[in-house]
Amino acid sequence: MLNQSLQSPKADILVIDDTPENLHLLSAMLTEQGYKVRSVTKGSTGLRGANAAPPDLILLDVNMPEMNGYVVCQHLKANDRTREIPVIFISALGDVLDKVKAFAVGGVDYITKPFHLEEVLARIDNHLTIRKLQKQLQAQNERLQQEIHDRAKAEEKFTKAFRSSPNPIAIATVSEARFIDVNPSFLRMSGYLLDEVVGHTITELDFGKDVGAIAKTIQLLLETSSLHNQEFEFSTKFGEVKTILLSIELIDLSGVQCALLIANDITERKRLENEFISLVSHELRTPLTSTMGALDLLGAGQLGNLNPQGQKFLSIATTNTERLIRLVNDILDLERMKSGKIFMRKVNCNAAQLLITATEAMQAMAEKSQVKLIVNAINIQLWADPDRLLQTLTNLLSNAIKFSAPGDTVKIGAALPDDENVKSKENESATTKHLLITIQDEGRGIPEDKLQLIFERFQQVDASDSRNKGGTGLGLAICRNIVQQHDGKIWVQSILGEGSTFYVLLPLASSQ
Template identity: 40%
Template sequence: MSSISTVGESAASQASLWQAIADTEPLAFAGQTRLATAIAQLSKRPTAGCVLSVYRQKVVGIATRQDLMDALAQNPDWANMRLAEVVSRPVMTVTRSAVREIAPIVDLLEWHRISYLPVVDECEHLLGVIDRSRLLRALQEGRSSASDPSRRARLFADITLKIRQSLQLKDILQTTVDEVQRLLNADRVLIYQVLPDSTGKAISEAVVAPFPSILEMSFPEEVFPEAYQTLYAEGRVRAVADVRDPQANVSDCLLEFIGQWGIKSKLIVPIIRLREPSANAAAEAVPVRQHLWGLLIAHQCAHARQWSAFELDLMQQLAGQISLALSQGHLMAYLEERVKLRTAELTEANLSLQQEIRDHQQVDNALRQSEAQLRLVTNNLPVLIAYVDRHQRYQFNNQIYEEWLGFSPKEIYQKTMKQVMCEADYNRIQPYVETVLAGEQVSYESELTFKDDRDRSVSVTYLPHREVSENSQSAKGKLSAGEVKGFFALTMDISDRKAIERMKDEFIAVVSHELRTPLTSIHTSLKLLATGLLGDLLEEGQEMLTVADENTDRLVRLVNNVLDLQRIESGEVTIDACDCNTAELVKQAAETMQGMTQQHDIEVTLRAESLSIWADPDYIMQTLTNLLGNAIKFSAPGKKVYLSVGSAGASSEVSSNVFPNTPTAALFCVRDEGQGIPTDKLHSIFERFQQVNSSDSRKKGGTGLGLTICRKIVEQHGGKIWAESQLGKGSRFYFTVPLSAVISPSPARPH
C-alpha cells in the first residue's frame, strides 16, 4: 500500500477530481468465482478494463481484460478455472485521502508500470479504481486553463508524460524546452550545461522569431563564475522581471553580454544531480554531495515580464524531472553496457556450446563407426565373444554364437546366462562367473556341445570390466567386487589342438619307450668297452669311444626327461608329500652334486635355514640338482655357486616387497657368477626346449627340458619359480614351497 501526500485542495475540487479519474463501481468478485462468470460480467461493461478479487471487502488480486483474454487463449479448460488462478498479487492500492492531485498519481502509475490503481478507505475497503485512460482524459480537459491549481497539476503531469515517452536524453531535454516555451509563451527557453572546466554551452533551445538562437554556443567562465555556481548548486532560483532594473543587481558587463540577444527578463532554475562518492570516500562514510549539472532558463525578449509563482514552481518541478532523467540516462547507459557485455558473453557461450555439440556429434559418429568396425571384426573372428553385465545378462554377442550354438545375438540380448544355458552347464561355470565378478581374471577348459550335437573342447577366459576411479582402490590396491561392471567372455575351440597334443604325447611316449631300452644297452656296452676289459683300443679309437659315450649319455638323459615330463603332464605322477627339513634337503643336494663341482672346479656355498615344508623330498631334490647342475655348467672354473633357503620375505637374496606379509613358504635360491641371461629370455627359458644359446648348451650337455620339469614340479607343490639375471654378473633362480604350518597333512595327492 502507498500513501501520497500533496498540497491540499478544496473539497469540491477533490470531489471533482475523484469523479473524473475514478470508476466508483468496479467489477469485484471473490477469488473462487468461476472465470467464465467474471468474463461474462466484464463483457457487459465495455468501459471496465479490469476485475478485482476481494476477500472481506479487501482487494487481494487484480486481472486486466488482457490477462483474462490470455488465460482464455492459453488454457483449453478455462471454463473450469477460478478467478484466483488468473489475478496478479500483490496489488498496489492508494487511499482515498491521498487522491488530491493528478501528478503524484501519474508518477505512481509510471513508476510501477501499471494502468489500474484500486482506491481504498482507511480500513482498506474498496472504493473504486483509477485507470490510465480516465486520467489522460482528465489531463486533456484541463489544458484549457492553468490558473486553477488542479489544472496546473494536470498540465504538469501532461508535460511529464510527454517527457517520459522518450528514453533518449537529447529528446527529453528538447521536449522539455519546447513544452515550457509553449506553456509559458516565453521568447526563448534553453538548457545550459555547466562543463567540468566551469565553462558552459546551451545544449537544447526553443526560440521564437525574430530572436537569435544561442544553441551550441560556448560561454566562458567569466559569464558564470564559480561563486554563482556554488549558489545555484545550493538550490538558488532567480526570477528577474527586468534585467536593467537596478534592484535586479545585474552587473554592467553581464548586461552588455546578454544585450546582444535582446534579453529583458529571465527566469533561472538549477538542474542538480546527486554526485556519487568515490570508493575511498564511500569507505570513509562521506555524505553524497549535490552537483550542479546545468540551468533551465526562460527568456523574455520582446518586453519585460513579471514571472508568476506558478511559472516558477513549474520550472522547478521540470528541473527535477530533468535531474531524474539524467540519473535514469546514466543508469540506462550502464545497463546498456552491461547488456552489451552480457550479450557478448552469451554469444561466446553459445558459440562454445555449438562447438561442444559439434564435438559431441563427431565423437558419437566416431563411436558408431568404431562400434561398427568392432562388430565387423568380432563377427569374423573364430571365437565366441560376449559381454555380460554384473547381473549376468548378455549385453553383446558376436555372430559366431549363431554359427556354433544356433543362438542369434538378438535372441540372447538381455537374457541371463541361466536362461541361455541348461541348469547343469550353468552350475558347472557358476563358480568361475562369481570369481570374475569379484574382480579376478578366470581361465578354464571345458567341453561345449555345438548345434550339430558334437562335443568340442574349448578354452574359456573371463576378463573383468572394472570402473576405475580415483577412489576405487582399496587399502591393498585391489578393486572391490562392487566396482566390477561386468566381464568379457572369450571362448576358443581347442579341439584340434587337444587332438594334436594327444597324438604328440602318444608319439613321444612310444618313441621314448622304444628308444630307452636300446639306448640303455648301447650305453652299457660303451661303458664296458671304456673299462678295457674287452681289450685295449688305439688312442684314436679311445677318443671316438669317449664321444660316443658322452652322446649316448646325453640321449639317455633326454629320453628320461621326456618321459618324466610326459608323466607329469598326463597326471601319472604321484606327489608323496611329507614334512621335510629344508636344511637337510639343501645339504643332500650339494653332496649329490659334489662330483660335478670337483670336475668343473666350482665351489658351492650353502646358507640354509631349518624350516619344515610339506613336499615330496625326491622331487624337491630333483629340482635342486637340476638348478645346481645348470649353475655349475654355466660358471667358469674357480667361480662360486650359492645355494640358500629361508623364509619367504626374510631372505636377503630377494627384495622384501615380494613377500610383504607373514611368510607362508620357504624360498630356495640358486645363484651363480656366470654369463647371465638376457631379460627377454627370463620367462621363455621355463618352456620346452628353450635355451639361451643352443650351441653353448649342446657343449654343456643340456637337453632344454630341465627347467620345464622344475617348473612343473614346483607348481605341483603349489609354489612359484622365476629367474633374475644381469648380463656378465650371473643369474638367480628362485622357487617357493609352502610351509607345513599352512598345509593340512593329507593322504598322497595324485597329479
C-alpha cells in the first residue's frame, strides 16, 4: 500500500452523487485501483471543482436535488475548460429515454444501478484510453498546424528573399539539373526570359564552356551536399562572357531533391584584377629589376668597398628585394595560369629525371639548412610540361627544407598508386595509368584546419612564416594550378610535430 501511495495516480476522477453510500463505495473501489478520487454531493459544487481543477473523467448521478445530472452535464459542456472531459452517467433509471437524454446532453456512457465493479472499471478504463488518444491526436494536430504555419512563414520569407535578392538565384532538380525557378536577378544577368529557362536543363541552355561542370556538380550534390564560391565562366543569351562565383546547396523542395544555386557576378572585379596585374608587371617588376642590378654592383665592389655594417645593410636590402621579385613573379604566374595565358607544353618526359633534377636544384639549399635529401625515382614516362612540373617539385622541396630542422631528412619518391600504401579520398580512383609522387618531411606539421587552406593564395600555416621563412604564400597555389592543368591532383597529410607528406598524382604518357 505504501508503494502504491507513492506512485502517481492512474487518473483524476470526480464523482458527483448525492448518496453518501454510493460515494463511499465508488471512492474506495477506485482508490484501490490506483485512481485519485474527488467526491462531492451537489452538482453546483462539482461544477466549481471541475472548473478549478479539471479531472480526467467524471462519474455523474442523474437524480440529485437542486440541479440534476443532465443540467450539470450541460453546464460542463458549455464551459471551454470542462467541455472535453468525458462524463459517465450512473443512475437507477434504466429507461431507454433516460439513456438517450444522457447521450444528448454530452455523456459518453451510461451505467445502470446497481452496478458491477468490473463493469464500472472496464468502462472507466475504456473512456480514459479514448480520452488519452484524443489528447494525443489533438496535440499532434496542434503541432502539425504549427509546423504548417512555420513552414508557410519560412516559405514566405524565402520567396521574398528569392525575388528581391540582388544575387542571381536559381533552383534546379538534382537528378536532371532542370530549372524549376529563377529570380529576376538571374534573368537580368543571363538575358533570358523566365519561360526560356524554367523547364529546361542547364545543358540545354547555352551558358558557356563551364555548363557541363556545373551540371555535374549539381548531380553530385547527394554526395557533396554543397559547393561554395567556385569560379565559373557564364555566357549570357547575347554571347557576353561573365565570371561568376557560384555556391550550390542541397535542399528538399516538397520531397524533391533540388539544388539552390546562388551566383555572384565578379566580372568587374576580375577586370580590375587584370588591370592590377598589368600594373604590377610594368610598374613594379622593372624598377625592382633595376634595383637588384644596382645592389649586385654594390655587392661586387665595383662602386667601392663597404665596411662590415654597410655589407650587412646591403645583404638585408638584397634579401628583401629578392623577396619582392619572387612575390611579383608568383602573382604574375598564378594570374596568367588562371586566365589561361600560360599554356602547358606537354611532352613525354621521364619521371626519374625530373625528380633527380629537382633534387639537384635544391641540394645547395638543403646543405645550407643541414637537411638530408633522399630521392627514390622510378623510370617511367609522364605526359607533362617538364618545366612547370619541375617548378612544382622544387617548390614543394623548398617548403619541406624550410620547415625542417637541422639533421632532418626530406624524401622525394614516386610509385604507381597500387604500389603505394596511401589511402585517401583523393586517390581512390587512381589506377596504374597515374604516377604518385610524394614529398615527405620531418618538420613541425600542419594543423588539420589548415590542410585545405594552404593551397589558397596568401595562406600560410603561421602568419610569421612570410617574415621568418621568406615565403610569399603563393607557392602552393601555383603548384595546385600547375597540377590541375595536368589533369592531376595534389593534397597533403600531416601530423603535428611529426611532419607532412605532399602527394602529387599525375597521368602517365598514353604509351604506358
